[in-house]
Structures are given as structure tokens and as C-alpha cells.
Amino acid sequence: MSDDGFVKVCPLGDIPEDGPLAVEIDDTPVVLVRSGDEVFALRDVCSHAEVALSEGEVYDGTIECWLHGSCFDLRTGKPTNPPASAPVPTYRVRLDGDDVHVSLRPGSDDDQTT
Template sequence: MSENGFVKVCSVTDIPADGALAVEIDDVPVALVRTGAEIYALNDTCSHAEVSLSEGEVYDGTIECWLHGSCFDLRTGKPTNPPATRPVPTYRVKVVGDEVHVSLTAAD
């Protein structure tokens, strides 16, 4: 565990461009998503059907659940269309060199 609860999870190049990578931090499933130069981290479990979001498509600032098509905003975790109605948790990300660090603790 590093400063402020951040943990090194992978390198930037491990995350597919405009795609997602599933990781686990302290038994919490996390989807790391890269769109352009931005990297986001959100819980990897769809709030509607409890399947892995990292297996879905990434587009227009969202990740789409592959099972029923709900999309979640990468910044807020809020669903942008049904059938999901509950958001998924999002996590803080910082990039140090080529390393991606994620914190599961709430932002200050």
C-alpha cells in the first residue's frame, strides 16, 4: 500500500487503448478503462446483473455491460440507460511514470 491508499496495479500499456482491464485490489473487482490519455477505475461488477463490466465495450465516456446493454459513466459510475438503475463505485487513479495506481478509499 502506498501513500493515501494508492496501490500499483499495472502499467498503462497493460490496459487496451479504448478498452478495459480487469484487476483485483484487496478482493475488490476493478475495471481499469483507458480512453485516449485518460484512465478510469470503477467497480467491475454491473449493478444490474452482477457480471464483469470489463468484458463490455468502451465508447463515448461509458462502459457497456455485455449482458443487457446498460452503460455506466466512466467518471461517476452512474448508469446512463436501463436496465441498470444503481451506480457502480468509482475509484481514484493516478499515473506515476508508466505505472497505474488506484485507491479504493473515498476522495478527500
Template structure:
């Protein structure tokens, strides 16, 4: 699947997350420092939106039960989640953010 333009970089809060959809797939765009990451927006533990959680130390924390997921790999770094969430490729070009659902982890 090719890259799909999802938003302007300015729409993604610094050290925060934004919920978007790419071909009916819920995606959490996460900005951490100068990097932008894309993960499946549904927590693998409780099926709530990860984009509503807090971003820190290279992770995003699920607001419901506190599981954190590594922004690069999607793997949980603490319980109760035990399953990773999908990650997707991101590119930022001319101030816009593009996501490809292919080729992530």
C-alpha cells in the same frame, strides 16, 4: 487507503478495459483517450464483469444487457441498470497505474 500499483499503463488497452483486483475488490480499469478510470467491475444490474464490455463516448457498456455506466461517476446512462457502480481514484506515474479504493464516488 493508499494508492496500490495494479499494472503497467501498457496493459490497459486503448479505449478498452482490464480487470484487476485491489484488496479483493474487483476493479475495471478503463482507458478512454488519454485518461484512465477505475470502476467496480461488477455490473449493478446483473453481476457480470463490466471489464468485458465495450468502451465508447465516456462510458463502459455491460456486455450482457447493454447498460452503460459513466466512467467519471459510475452512474448508469440507460436501462436496465438503475444503480451506479463505485468509482475509484486513479493515478498514472512512470508508466504504471495506481488505484485507491478511498475517495471515489
């Protein structure tokens, strides 16, 4: 782990284009989503039903919970439709060549490089 909390998680090629990848960082479930040149990281637990978001579909900048259909914005973690009303945590992502690094520590958006 680096001083700013970033941990190497996987190669970029492991994340499907416009699809989710479930990983675990320090016992925290995280879902990674690649959309074009950007990678997003969110807590891999729906805030409504507590099921894995990584089992859902990715579209229009959101990830959909497979159980009840709540969608969460990939950038903010905020729900875009019910039944979820609470956001899921998002995490900072940094690309270093072809390696994806994620930090579970809070930081400014200026720190995020995708």
C-alpha cells in the same frame, strides 16, 4: 500501499486503448479503462446483473454491460440507460510515470490525477 491508499496496479501499456482491463485489488474486482491520456477505475460488477463490466464494450465515455446493455459513465459510475438504475463505485487513479495506481478509499476529485 501508500498512506493515501494508492496501490500500484499495472503498467499503463497493459490497458488497451478504449478497452477494459480486469484487475483485482484487495479482493475487489476493478475494471480499468484508458481513454486517451486518462485512466478510469470502476467496480467490475454491473449494478443490475452482477456480471463483469470488463467483458463489455467501451464507447462514448461509457462501459457497456454485455448481458443487458446497461452503460455506465466512466467518470461517475452512473448508469446512462436502463435496465441498471444504480451507479457502480468509481475509484481514484494516479499515474506515476508509466505505472497506474488505484485507491479504493474515498477521496476528493482534486486528488485524482490521470
